[in-house]
Amino acid sequence: MESKSSTTGNRDNPNRNLHGSKTMMASHFLRALFRIQQTSTSSSSAGRSRRIRRAAYASMAYSAGTRRAWSRALLRKLRSRARLRFPRRLSRAATPQRRDMDQAQVLRKLVPGGPSMDDCKLLEETADYIRFLTTQVRLMQTVMDSISS
């Protein structure tokens, strides 16, 4: 993935771009998983799950590299040891007017590094973020399946 397509290539050749990132993501995540499992055999399950979640986002960010604004923001957050807080907003009934106004803001809160992007860039980053997120979710599901069966 290191030498793979440029930013525009991301869009044009998603498969090509994601291939290398997948393996990198997988190895990073698995190693992190193993490390977590080794070091925290006695800790609470909640703490472990938080760590695993953090590892998941870390592997996402590492495999995405620094090409993307969202991955850079994510790496920054991880490095600063800040608590990985993600918006868990309860779905509220919102008036259409309000929803329209909020949409971009909501999206900005969801995507790391969102607030500092203009709309156009936000959509681009969202697309890339979604791709990596889906890959990460699938990876975790695969690990889950292979472990539990």
Added chain:
Amino acid sequence: MEMNEDRKFGLEKSHGDHLNNHSSGVSADWQFNTPAMSAAPPHPSTAASLVPPLTSSPLLSAPVPEAFVPGLWNYHTMSVGGSNIQNTTSAIGSIPIGRPVAMSSKGMLLSTPPVIFPPSLPHFPADSGFIERAARFSCLSGSSFMDMNLLRPSQSVAPARKASKVVMETQVQNTELSMTGDKAVSLPAAYGSIDQSRMDTQRDRRSSHISNSESQETNFCEGGQEGNVDSSDVAGNSSPSDLGANKRKRTIRDMEKDQVQRGPQSSSEATKDDTETKHKVEQNSSKHGGKNGKDNSEAAKEGYVHVRARRGQATNSHSLAERVRREKISERMKYLQELVPGCSKVTGKAVMLDEIINYVQSLQRQVEFLSMKLSAVNPQLDFSVERLLAKNLRHSHGSPLSIAGFSQEMSYPQVYPSQQGLGHAGGSTMVNLSDTYRRTMNTQLPTMSGYKEPSMQMHNPWNEEIIMQMDYDANHPPNAQEINRKPDGFTI
């Protein structure tokens, strides 16, 4: 005619042997020139005097960048003129051919390289055809010259003519443009780098226009070489393949859309000229003739993007910029639509954004949920990971030591007991993970920083068969089925 051209092309291939080749196959005309060539040191003044007779001819050849093989240049200068040049053969003969004489309408001259290359062109094919061939020259690194040129001698003529005309127009307007216009034409691959970059920027500007208008040329050029999509001339994709790739992308995209995104323009007026030229050619496609003129100037001033205002739309720069922005956004929305499942039927930005937000939220929730599940399942992970590693590593080279390298955290004693347990475990179910590991190790380990794996190379020969063989459970069906059964998700 063709024969001569072929010979000419053949000569192109070996720059160093130009003189020798030419001497062998030179026709009477050229031989006449040879003494003149050898005798003539680069003299811009003399060349200039000789240029005027040629200026009348629609010469593509623009001033040539410094580092340049004269032979190639001569070809273009000589042959580009087409029928006109043929008339002025004598004049050409008198010109010290060894120099890259800029036969542009402006009569620009460039410094001449020391090598004197007697072009062996007694005749001048139609300029358009030659232009295209010249373009092909530049694009090719010399190996496949002959093929390309021989391929379509006839096709090139008609469409290229148009291109050459367009090129001429732009050239007349802007000398600088004409300089680089011939772009790659004059540059052999060997000299490509420096001048290419310079030419590229200008080429970019023009390529869009030309390519739009000369879509036909691009079409028929495409088969032969990808790089020379743009008809022959100017747009000419550069000889270096990577530049060509960039141009290729651009030109193809140009053809597809009316609006083109271009790199920064060097001169606004050149742009204006370009847009006007492009506009002339695209008269048919534009819906509104009168307005377009204004639009062109507006678009030209816009700088970064060439946009044409549609009929009935405001043409001030603000609205144009906004339109560009809107189009960018809609383009990204379309891409997002593909990403988010079940959104192909959704139309409208608001609804789409809602869907996107929901999807991102659901993905993040899934990550949390799975991490919770993984933490609960985790106690088994140790065993499985060991198993995995042991299985993979052991089978690849039978050395337990490699395992230690892979998982530094793993305490050594743990490895052996797990190895014994290996045979009885449901190995096939770990195939997916082992696939992941295998591929990871094959592809990523060398590049990963903290990863010390002494016997990395051993992993490389792994392939599916090895994994397949790691089917400890005889009861289990072949692993292929297991793999197929696994969610598509993570097979890499």
